[in-house]
Amino acid sequence: MSKRKRFSPVEDATAHILSGKDKPCLEERFINSHKGRGVFASMSIDKGCFILEYRGELLSQEESQTRQNRYNETENTFLFEFDWNGRQWCIDASKEDGSLGRLVNDNNKTPNCKVKKISVEGKPHLCLFSVKAIASGEELTYNYGDSDWPWRTQLNQAVPHNEENIPSEDSTHFPDKINCPKPAEQIGSYLSEPRPSNSGQSTDHNSDHSSTASDMMENHSQVNQAVPHNEENIPSEEGTHLSDKINCPKPAEQIGSYLSEPRPSNSGQSTDHNSDHSSTASDMMENHSQVNQAVPHNEENIPSEEGTHLSDKINCPKPAEQVDIFGLSPALDLLIRRNRH
Ligand SMILES: C[S@@+](CC[C@H](N)C(=O)[O-])C[C@H]1O[C@@H](n2cnc3c(N)ncnc32)[C@H](O)[C@@H]1O
Structure with a gap:
């Protein structure tokens, strides 16, 4: 029997x-004139x-x-400042x-x-x-930090009478439960396309979304069958490092080798994932100090919360074996090789 990766x-983030x-x-929706647009899950997503990515x-x-x-x-609310490698940076x-x-x-x-x-x-x-399970139709949110953001005061939360805070479209046509990592085929097509630059290039999300849930279910039901993590072995612990101690599936070989490439000078830790495919997400997080908690919008820390205790049911990664079925590992390998030069 072949070994599952x-x-x-x-790795999903990296891809x-x-x-x-x-x-x-995921889909963009207009919420109301107070909040503007938001991002919503068009299928349920596991914790x-x-x-x-907050691209910019x-x-x-x-x-x-x-x-x-x-x-x-x-415009200033789109400047996301954070510390990294001992310096302050910003994504605009x-x-x-x-x-x-x-x-x-x-x-x-x-x-x-x-x-x-x-x-x-x-x-x-x-x-x-995700720090908790997210239902289909739910808005995605994160904590911008502790600043006195004007919208946080009661006074600012009033929505004009004639506006309804209702998602603009019916999401009931989406299947109840789909594990978020996208079908291998889609990953493959993404990976084989040139990477758009961060500025000024439009990606047509609507057209992407027109073939989401049902197509995925019909055409890629196999891909949506995430292999459960070793749920019993997931310790519940303070979640400032999201993937710590999760028995996540083994890294796919090519991505693993990519992640083990030399990192900025102050990282200084061993990153040889290829040598140990039994490593868990915990290992990855520990060995790859590049995965750190971001400091959102001028803030020191994201408060610890209930949802950061990783546990119940994390179906995030998909079997690489299925990816291989679609011939994606070579595509990913090619992409990684290209990016090395
Ligand atoms: C990074 S943008 C988020 C996207 C924004 N809603 C839009 O339509 O472009 C930040 C802006 O969104 C709005 N916003 C973010 N979170 C909000 C909240 N909880 N309530 C009301 N407005 C919010 C504020 O106007 C803020 O300036």
């Missing part, structure tokens, strides 16, 4: 970072999954400061580029996602991971 949430695409199980332009602290002075209040997502990460709204009480830093090609990327 599956994508971990970090999406490289592809520059959002998952088809612990990679959700999306990576800026130094100096450039971030310059832009803060130049930008208006709204103020450009409308069609990406969904920039549209995820703030929730400091009951967020269902959390930001982590993932290093790819020596650069930090801000990625959201």
